[in-house]
Amino acid sequence: MKRKIQFDLEEITPRREAVLDHQGIPEDAEVPQRILAIFEEAATIFADLARPRGLFADINEVEFGEVFPGEGSNAADAVVGNVFPKANNLALFAATMGEEVSRAIADLFDRNDFALGVMLDAVASMTADRTSEVIADHYHADLVAEGRAAPADHVLGYSPGYCGWHITGQRKLFDYLTPADIGISLNDSCLMSPLKSVSGVLVSGGIDVHMFKAGYSYCPQCKNASCVARMERLMASEQGNA
């Protein structure tokens, strides 16, 4: 099954506080009016130019076992390699904000309007990240409706370029998913165009499937640690449901 997703911009656009926090401005800070005005302008440009769209397609474990190794450059202990065999369902996904937003960001930098350019970049990046969560929600809803997953299961996305899954893994992922259908292409370095795009695998399963200790060979170099925050959110949601 391959399904295209149209997003509701209001549903995926980040809150002002989150965008400012992304730029190192804490929620409790007294933010100058001129910075708030820059955010408002960026949000308006984004709403005008963003064309968010996404898709996902089921893939079975055997097929993903062929996609995941990519061109043989993954870390030996890549997280996804340990996670996907335990999943009850898998799907590949991709989403994009469209070309116009990326072009607008570049134009702002060319005009030395750095503050607005960075703000728009932050809005676009955070929205792109959010689309993967929304696609995961759609996939989970489909699985539950079809009786293939329990409502209490969790669907999380994992992407090439992170956690030991080498970026060259994109090529096989694209061969299978064909995100050209929604306007995403790959360059020779396996990077996506438009820039504000995301891709990866959706892994469905119980909380245990997604829990791991961030002690892999590449973890000490990572300052991102979004995996840890994500696992903490999962645990919190489980406790909330208990």
Add this chain to the structure above:
Amino acid sequence: MDLLKEISEALQKGDDAKVGELTKKAIDEGMVPKEILDDGLIAGMDVIGKKFRDHEIFLPDVLLSARAMYAGMDLLKPLFLQGEVPSLGKVVLGTVQGDLHDIGKNLVGIMLKGAGFEIVDLGKDVPPEVFVDTAEKEDAGIIGMSTLLTTTAPAMVRVIEILKERGLDGKIKTIVGGAPVSQNLAEEIGADAYGYDAANAVESVKGIAGV
């Protein structure tokens, strides 16, 4: 008030129109362009850099000041010999091969330019050879490499290897930065410096440039 101080203060407020107007006035009054640059524009950015480092202002404040600085520099540039603004040194910057994320690299470039360095921005997805070839061709003393993805460290390593192969290590210094990069990684791969954010990168570049 002293005109150069006025330029510096307008720049600190991020008032690009005022900086342009005052810079033009300084030029018309016959002030030496290098003085306007050093004691007006760079002096103002220096204050901004320190305030940002000390968490007194936010990133957008810095970027508004950077735009104001560029407004002044655009007026000064034609007045320097062959249009080349005197600099503290030349830095070749780029996002490494295998990565298209360039916002961090752009911020570092803006801050370095504000501090008085000349920037050769190679953009994103830059092959290792291009970093070194450009640094040699441009006679740059520093290569700055940025990445966001966690799987692109080998591209940084390759740049450092090429410098060694060509006997340029020590002559051309390297600085690395980006979300998955740490001081430990920088040391492990043999980079000369590490910048954890744009303001810190300026301090680190000044350190390895010896200025």
